[in-house]
Each structure stands twice: as C-alpha cells, then as structure tokens.
Amino acid sequence: xxxxxxxxxxxxxxxxxxxxxxxxxxxxxxxxxxxxxxxxxxxxxxxxxxxxxxxxxxxxxxxxxxxxxxxxxxxxxxxxxxxxxxxxxxxxxxxxxxxxxxxxxxxxxxxxxxxxxxxxxxxxxxxxxxxxxxxxxxxxxxxxxxxxxxxxxxxxxxxxxxxxxxxxxxxxxxxxxxxxxxxxxxxxxxxxxxxxxxxxxxxxxxxxxxxxxxxxxxxxxxxxxxxxxxxxxxxxxxxxxxxxxxxxxxxxxxxxxxxxxxxxxxxxxxxxxxxxxxxxxxxxxxxxxxxxxxxxxxxxxxxxxxxxxxxxxxxxxxxxxxxxxxxxxxxxxxxxxxxxxxxxxxxxxxxxxxxxxxxxxxxxxxxxxxxxxxxxxxxxxxxxxxxxxxxxxxxxxxxxxxxxxxxxxxxxxxxxxxxxxxxxxxxxxxxxxxxxxxxxxxxxxxxxxxxxxxxxxxxxxxxxxxxxxxxxxxxxxxxxxxxxxxxxxxxxxxxxxxxxxxxxxxxxxxxxxxxxxxxxxxxxxxxxxxxxxxxxxxxxxxxxxxxxxxxxxxxxxxxxxxxxxxxxxxxxxxxxxxxxxxxxxxxxxxxxxxxxxxxxxxxxxxxxxxxxxxxxxxxxxxxxxxxxxxxxxxxxxxxxxxxxxxxxxxxxxxxxxxxxxxxxxxxxxxxxxxxxxxxxxxxxxxxxxxxxxxxxxxxxxxxxxxxxxxxxxxxxxxxxxxxxxxxxxxxxxxxxxxxxxxxxxxxxxxxxxxxxxxxxxxxxxxxxxxxxxxxxxxxxxxxxxxxxxxxxxxxxxxxxxxxxxxxxxxxxxx
Numbered sequence: 001x002x003x004x005x006x007x008x009x010x011x012x013x014x015x016x017x018x019x020x021x022x023x024x025x026x027x028x029x030x031x032x033x034x035x036x037x038x039x040x041x042x043x044x045x046x047x048x049x050x051x052x053x054x055x056x057x058x059x060x061x062x063x064x065x066x067x068x069x070x071x072x073x074x075x076x077x078x079x080x081x082x083x084x085x086x087x088x089x090x091x092x093x094x095x096x097x098x099x100x101x102x103x104x105x106x107x108x109x110x111x112x113x114x115x116x117x118x119x120x121x122x123x124x125x126x127x128x129x130x131x132x133x134x135x136x137x138x139x140x141x142x143x144x145x146x147x148x149x150x151x152x153x154x155x156x157x158x159x160x161x162x163x164x165x166x167x168x169x170x171x172x173x174x175x176x177x178x179x180x181x182x183x184x185x186x187x188x189x190x191x192x193x194x195x196x197x198x199x200x201x202x203x204x205x206x207x208x209x210x211x212x213x214x215x216x217x218x219x220x221x222x223x224x225x226x227x228x229x230x231x232x233x234x235x236x237x238x239x240x241x242x243x244x245x246x247x248x249x250x251x252x253x254x255x256x257x258x259x260x261x262x263x264x265x266x267x268x269x270x271x272x273x274x275x276x277x278x279x280x281x282x283x284x285x286x287x288x289x290x291x292x293x294x295x296x297x298x299x300x301x302x303x304x305x306x307x308x309x310x311x312x313x314x315x316x317x318x319x320x321x322x323x324x325x326x327x328x329x330x331x332x333x334x335x336x337x338x339x340x341x342x343x344x345x346x347x348x349x350x351x352x353x354x355x356x357x358x359x360x361x362x363x364x365x366x367x368x369x370x371x372x373x374x375x376x377x378x379x380x381x382x383x384x385x386x387x388x389x390x391x392x393x394x395x396x397x398x399x400x401x402x403x404x405x406x407x408x409x410x411x412x413x414x415x416x417x418x419x420x421x422x423x424x425x426x427x428x429x430x431x432x433x434x435x436x437x438x439x440x441x442x443x444x445x446x447x448x449x450x451x452x453x454x455x456x457x458x459x460x461x462x463x464x465x466x467x468x469x470x471x472x473x474x475x476x477x478x479x480x481x482x483x484x485x486x487x488x489x490x491x492x493x494x495x496x497x498x499x500x501x502x503x504x505x506x507x508x509x510x511x512x513x514x515x516x517x518x519x520x521x522x523x524x525x526x527x528x529x530x531x532x533x534x535x536x537x538x539x540x541x542x543x544x545x546x547x548x549x550x551x552x553x554x555x556x557x558x559x560x561x562x563x564x565x566x567x568x569x570x571x572x573x574x575x576x577x578x579x580x581x582x583x584x585x586x587x588x589x590x591x592x593x594x595x596x597x598x599x600x601x602x603x604x605x606x607x608x609x610x611x612x613x614x615x616x617x618x619x620x621x622x623x624x625x626x627x628x629x630x631x632x633x634x635x636x637x638x639x640x641x642x643x644x645x646x647x648x649x650x651x652x653x654x655x656x657x658x659x660x661x662x663x664x665x666x667x668x669x670x671x672x673x674x675x676x677x678x679x680x681x682x683x684x685x686x687x688x689x690x691x692x693x694x695x696x697x698x699x700x701x702x703x704x705x706x707x708x709x710x711x712x713x714x715x716x717x718x719x720x721x722x723x724x725x726x727x728x729x730x731x732x733x734x735x736x737x738x739x740x741x742x743x744x745x746x747x748x749x750x751x752x753x754x755x756x757x758x759x760x761x762x763x764x765x766x767x768x769x770x771x772x773x774x775x776x777x778x779x780x781x782x783x784x785x786x787x788x789x790x791x792x793x794x795x796x797x798x799x800x801x802x803x804x805x806x807x808x809x810x811x812x813x814x
Contacts, residue, residue: 005112005113006100006110006151006155008237009097010097010241012089013387014086018083019287023284027075035072074172077172078173081171082169085161085164085166086165088164089165092161093158095157100151100154107119116148118143122137127627200252201229201232201233201257205229206257206262210261210262210264210265214267214269215270218274223289230295233258233296234295234296235249240387243305243391250306250308251305251307252309253307253309253318256307256320257318259296259324260300263296263300263329266326268332271326272378272379275378275381275382279385294385297325297383298391298393299390300320301320301396303321304319320393322393322395328360330399331358334403335358336349336402337352337355338354339413351409351467351470351471352406373426377429380437381432383400386440390443394450394458395447395460397444397447398441398447400437400441401442401447401451404435404437407434408475409478412477412478414427434478435481435482436486438475445497446460448491452468452472453518469528475487478540480550482552484551485553487552487556489556492559497514499512500577512577512578512579512580515579516564516567516578516579516581519563520564520567523564523592524584526557526592527584527589536657537657545654547598547599548598551599551601554602555599558601558603562605565606565610565643567581568592568646569589569639575636586811589812592646593649594654597653597654598654607647610643610647614644619740620633621634621734622737626738634801637803638804640805640808641807642808728781728785728787728788730802731784731791731798732784732787749786749787753770753786770782
C-alpha cells in the first residue's frame with residue numbers, strides 16, 4: 001500500500017475501527033441470544049409436534065444453529081482482529097508523530113513524504129565566519145538525514161500496520177459464504193483520502209434536510225439522506241490542518257449554502273432533539289451522524305471556511321461566520337444572565353450581559369432556569385461529540401468560552417438561589433456544561449487571544465468596557481472536575497507560537513506577536529495583587545492554592561509562560577526569539593513564579609527553564625566577550641540575577657503559604673534544576689548565537705547548581721560569606737563555559753583542577769582538590785581565586801559581570 005503522508009500520520013483516526021469491533025461484538029451477542037431461543041424452542045417441540053414434518057423442522061433448526069454459530073465465530077474473530085489492528089495502528093502512529101514532532105521542534109522542515117530539510121545555518125548565526133557556517137550547516141544536514149531516516153521508517157511501519165489490519169480482518173471473514181466476492185477493500189482507518197465536500201450540495205437540499213430535522217419525525221430513508229449529506233459537507237484532514245494553522249479552507253459556495261440553510265431551518269429545538277435521539281440510539285451509525293451534525297455546525301460558524309468561488313474583486317462569495325448560526329443558538333450561547341439577588345445583597349455574575357434568561361425560558365413550566373441548564377447541556381454535549389480537529393469560528397469560540405466561565409461562576413455561587421436543584425442533578429450538568437463549552441471554544445486560538453488580551457482581532461470586535469478578569473477569575477477560581485484540563489486549552493497553544501522561526505516572514509512574526517501579547521495578558525492576570533491573593537487561597541475550595549486544586553491548569557501555565565522567562569527578567573529584545581511580551585515589575589514577576597510554584601510539576605518545569613536561562617545568559621556573555629571585548633554584553637548579568645531572585649522568592653512565598661519547611665524548598669529546587677540539566681531546552685533557544693551556549697547545559701551540575709539550589713538555609717546566598725562563595729562559583733562557571741566553546745587558552749590553573757581527560761573538574765570536585773582539610777569554604781576561595789586570576793590574565797571582565805548578576809538578584813530580594 002502507499003506510504004502514509006505526514007498529514008495522514010497526524011490526522012488518521014482509529015476510533016472507527018474500535019467502533020466496528022464493538023458493533024461486531026454487539027451483533028454477535030444479539031444474534032446468539034435470539035438463535036439459542038429459536039433452536040431451544042424447536043428442540044423442545046417433540047411433545048406437541050411429531051411426525052416427519054416436526055422432525056424436519058427440528059433438523060432444519062439445528063442446522064441453522066450450526067450455520068449461525070459459524071457466523072458468530074467469524075464476528076467474534078473479526079472483532080478481536082479489528083481491535084488488535086487498531087492497537088497496532090495507534091502504536092505505529094504514535095511513533096511516527098513523535099518522530100515528526102522531534103524534527104519540527106528543532107526547526108527542521110518535514111515534507112509530506114517524510115523528507116527533512118535543515119534550517120539555514122547562516123540565518124541562525126548572523127555574523128559568524130563562513131567556515132563556522134559551513135561546519136554548522138554540515139552538522140545540521142547530518143541531523144536532518146538522521147531525522148528523515150527515522151520518520152520515513154515510522155511512516156512505512158504505519159502503512160504496514162494499516163495494511164496488515166485490513167488483511168487480517170478480510171482473513172477473519174473468509175469463512176462466510178459470500179467471502180471473497182466483494183470488490184470493496186477493508187480500510188477502517190478514517191483516512192478521508194477522498195474530498196467529501198467535492199460532491200455538489202445545494203441550499204435547496206439544506207432547506208429540505210433542515211425542515212426534516214425540525215419536524216423531528218425522521219424516517220430511516222430521511223435519516224440516511226441527511227447523514228450522507230452532512231458527511232459530504234465534511235472537511236478533509238488537509239483542510240482541518242490549514243484551519244489549525246490559521247489559514248483558510250475552501251468549500252464550494254453551494255456547500256456553504258447547504259449548511260447555512262440546514263442549520264437555520266432545523267433551528268435550535270430541532271437540532272437538539274435529533275442530537276438527543278442519536279445519542280440515546282448509541283449505534284456507531286447514529287453516533288457518526290451526530291458527530292457530523294456537530295462538525296457541520298462548527299464549519300458553518302468558521303470565518304476561515306470560505307467559498308472557492310470569488311467575486312470580481314477576488315474575495316470569496318461566501319464564508320462561515322457567527323451570523324450563519326440560527327438566532328436561537330446564538331442567543332443560547334451568548335446570553336449570560338446577571339442572577340442578582342437583593343435578598344443576599346449580591347450584585348450578580350461578573351461577566352453578565354442581561355438581567356434575565358432568554359425569552360423562550362421565561363415563565364417555563366416547573367423551572368425556567370433548569371430548562372435553560374438542560375438546553376445548554378444538550379447543546380454543549382452535541383458540540384463535544386464533534387471531531388476534536390474541527391474548531392468553531394473565532395466569534396463562536398469567544399462566546400463559548402465566556403459562557404463556560406459564566407457557568408463556572410454559577411457553580412461557585414450555587415447558594416444564591418439560581419436553580420441548582422440537587423434532586424434534578426443540575427449541579428453535575430452545569431459542571432459538564434462549563435467544561436465542554438471551554439474545551440470546544442478554546443479550539444480556536446483567535447478566540448482565546450481576544451479573551452486574554454481584551455482587544456479586537458481579525459474576526460472579533462471586543463465590546464467597549466470588556467474586562468478580562470471577569471472572565472478569567474471565575475475560570476481560575478473554580479475547582480474543575482477535570483483538574484483544569486479544559487481550561488488549559490485556552491492557553492496551551494501559546495508555546496507552539498511563541499518563537500519567531502523566520503524573521504523575514506511577516507505572518508510568522510505576527511503569529512509570535514499574538515502569542516506574546518496573549519502570554520503577557522495571562523501573566524498580568526495571574527500577577528495582579530488582588531487576583532494573586534485569590535489564587536493562593538481559592539475562596540470556593542477551602543482556601544487551597546490554584547495548583548493544589550487545578551494542577552493540570554497550572555502545568556499548562558508553566559508550559560505557556562516558560563518561553564517568556566527572558567522577557568519577564570528584562571532580557572533585551574535582540575537576545576530573544578519571542579515577540580509581543582510587555583514589562584512586569586519585580587513584585588509582579590515574583591507573584592507569577594509563586595502561583596506557578598503551587599503545583600510541583602509546574603514548578604519543576606518553569607524554574608528548570610529559569611535555571612537553564614541563567615546558564616545561557618552567562619554563556620552568551622562569555623561569547624560576547626570573545627567576539628568583541630570592548631562591547632561585552634554586561635546587560636545579560638542583571639536579568640540572570642533577577643531570575644535567581646524570582647525563583648527564590650517564588651519558592652519561599654509558596655512554601656510559606658502552605659507552611660512548608662526549608663528542606664522541602666531545597667528538594668523542590670533540586671527537582672527543577674535536574675529538569676534543566678536533562679531537558680537541554682532553554683527559554684532563549686532559537687535566538688542567533690544560542691548554539692554556542694548549548695554545551696554549557698551539560699556542565700551545570702558542578703557549578704550553577706551549587707549557586708542556585710544551595711542548602712536549605714541559603715537557597716540564594718544572602719550573607720557576605722555566602723555571596724563571595726557565589727561569586728567564586730559564577731567565575732568558575734564562566735571558565736567552564738569558555739572551555740566548552742574551546743576558547744580556553746593554555747591555563748595556569750593547577751593540574752589538580754583537571755580531570756583524567758584534561759578538562760576542568762565540576763565545581764563540587766574542584767573545591768576538594770588541593771584542599772587537605774576538605775573545608776568547602778577554603779576550597780571555594782582557592783578555586784575562585786584561581787579562576788578569577790586566569791580570567792584577569794586574559795583581560796576577561798568577570799568582576800563587572802558578577803556585579804551585574806548580584807545587582808539583579810539584590811533588586812528582587814531587597
């Protein structure tokens with residue numbers, strides 16, 4: 001079979017194969033039950049049906065039972081084979097995607113056939129000599145070849161797994177009488193290699209199908225017709241990938257017209273009623289129909305889904321939009337009642353836009369608020385049944401996320417008499433509503449960007465007076481049943497877009513700008529002093545911290561903001577690959593570190609990236625001195641010191657909040673430091689010149705570790721003796737950085753400070769050399785003096801740089 005492409009490897013879905021296995025198992029069980037009943041009844045008929053005719057009937061029934069057993073055996077074997085095949089395909093797909101991601105994360109370009117192209121070394125090393133560029137390019141090309149070998153092998157294995165699964169299923173069914181006569185090939189992976197939307201649909205068909213759904217009395221033929229038409233209006237994997245990248249996907253104008261007419265004619269009630277019928281049916285066909293029902297709704301709302309046909313000015317003649325949705329659906333999603341309560345003296349929901357429920361729910365029998373919850377539940381459940389690769393339009397996503405925050409606020413204010421009748425199960429329903437609305441809405445990154453920044457985007461006009469805290473604090477303050485997994489989706493796209501990969505591409509720069517502005521807004525929300533107090537002592541969760549209550553959400557914050565540690569510390573823009581991030585003062589930065597430290601895993605990652613950034617800043621300084629001693633980058637010392645201060649302040653404040661001791665703080669710092677050494681990924685990577693600093697990461701263990709991790713009482717040295725020791729460590733660290741760059745000329749350092757291979761010992765070993773009493777302070781003084789004397793002999797401005805680091809650290813720890 002043909003080898004799958006990169007896009008297919010990333011978008012193939014094996015759930016249809018698992019669903020088929022379940023369908024065969026279900027059919028086997030149903031047929032077996034019915035058959036046993038019939039055979040048993042015939043076998044027991046001797047008492048009332050004698051003679052030749054009765055004997056013949058019983059013989060026929062027994063023969064039928066034998067044939068049916070063959071069918072059951074085949075169905076069971078097919079189900080087992082399908083499930084095993086799906087497992088094999090899923091494993092092979094994971095290997096292929098991991099190989100592709102590994103290459104792309106290193107800025108290599110992966111083609112559809114698995115070919116890998118290395119980045120241009122000259123672009124990564126401006127100002128470097130031609131010889132260095134040639135050497136670097138050769139290294140990059142060799143790495144590209146290694147990635148390509150792995151990717152192409154993984155793609156081939158994925159194709160083999162799919163082919164083997166298809167053959168195995170066909171083999172399982174060879175015992176059927178009709179086996180081998182079908183011209184249809186088995187291929188249960190949902191590849192969508194054909195383009196479903198190439199088939200012509202029309203507005204008239206959409207109106208007819210929508211009317212059928214609104215009527216609610218669908219015959220089997222009507223169900224088949226509508227299901228097939230919605231499937232034909234689906235998007236291909238390539239189109240979904242384009243939308244994920246923020247690009248446009250094209251459909252025939254007639255297909256967009258079909259979707260527009262269908263959903264407006266079906267209306268809110270018709271859509272929700274049919275969705276519930278399909279959910280209760282539960283068969284694979286019904287659930288696929290329901291998925292396509294949700295997919296089409298998301299498609300017609302998406303501003304980046306445009307018609308192939310163009311007008312005289314070259315613009316699409318039709319496109320998806322929020323306005324294409326049925327008015328009652330728009331009202332359901334965008335109405336956020338105030339729920340003010342004079343009895344309790346409460347002003348109501350923070351992001352409310354109306355005093356009351358939508359018109360249709362006012363005066364509703366039994367409980368109007370409950371009816372609104374239930375319709376919101378049916379609608380959010382429909383949306384969550386969509387293919388997760390489909391995203392709503394920007395405006396639709398914006399409203400979904402706001403409604404999710406509103407539903408979260410309702411849950412946390414259930415004592416305000418807003419209809420959460422425990423006997424009706426509405427509390428659990430509203431919890432699910434909030435999760436699903438945020439989850440689906442956040443698939444559109446433009447929607448999340450507008451929500452975070454509070455500013456207009458290409459497809460969203462944010463209303464005057466919008467206050468993002470009124471949306472995000474209900475989201476962060478809520479104790480999520482999924483521990484913040486859905487909430488994480490609001491900002492988990494930021495790290496992928498954070499760094500400029502091609503500074504000559506305006507769209508690439510704009511992408512990074514949008515990510516940076518969103519990350520800065522997120523930092524401001526978390527670091528605001530009033531918000532910070534609430535997040536450290538969440539009012540609806542027993543005053544526990546954000547990370548304790550919603551650890552997955554905080555881990556997402558760590559991932560989203562790690563690329564901006566250099567920005568937070570004030571590193572000059574020319575040293576950064578990020579864009580759009582503003583300025584945080586030291587107090588705000590310390591609060592930000594503290595909030596992220598409330599989850600141990602998040603703290604390990606975030607502070608680990610901070611440690612790695614410190615190391616790279618020191619190496620950048622060393623590189624700048626080598627390039628031009630008269631223009632050494634002393635300005636990098638201050639941010640390195642500030643990062644040390646932020647890490648110390650964050651750990652101390654978080655530990656104090658939960659009453660932890662100093663030893664536990666040291667243990668947490670050690671985990672973060674180990675992460676920095678193991679990851680090798682720094683917050684400044686991809687910036688020109690960062691290649692020179694990479695060798696330093698492997699040298700961290702012996703020098704920087706002692707400076708930052710310290711002991712339980714002095715995580716960051718504060719007294720004069722400890723500060724002098726820190727200077728010695730930093731000096732030795734710079735010396736080892738020079739050695740790593742092969743810039744260390746013959747050294748006057750005693751041989752005692754060198755290992756068997758001639759390279760400098762790690763700091764913790766060096767201080768024991770030439771130190772008979774083993775006193776760490778004496779060893780530190782000796783090593784520091786030797787390193788400083790050497791650097792002075794080479795006219796290396798170490799003292800000035802150390803002073804800059806100290807000033808930055810002291811500025812934070814004042």
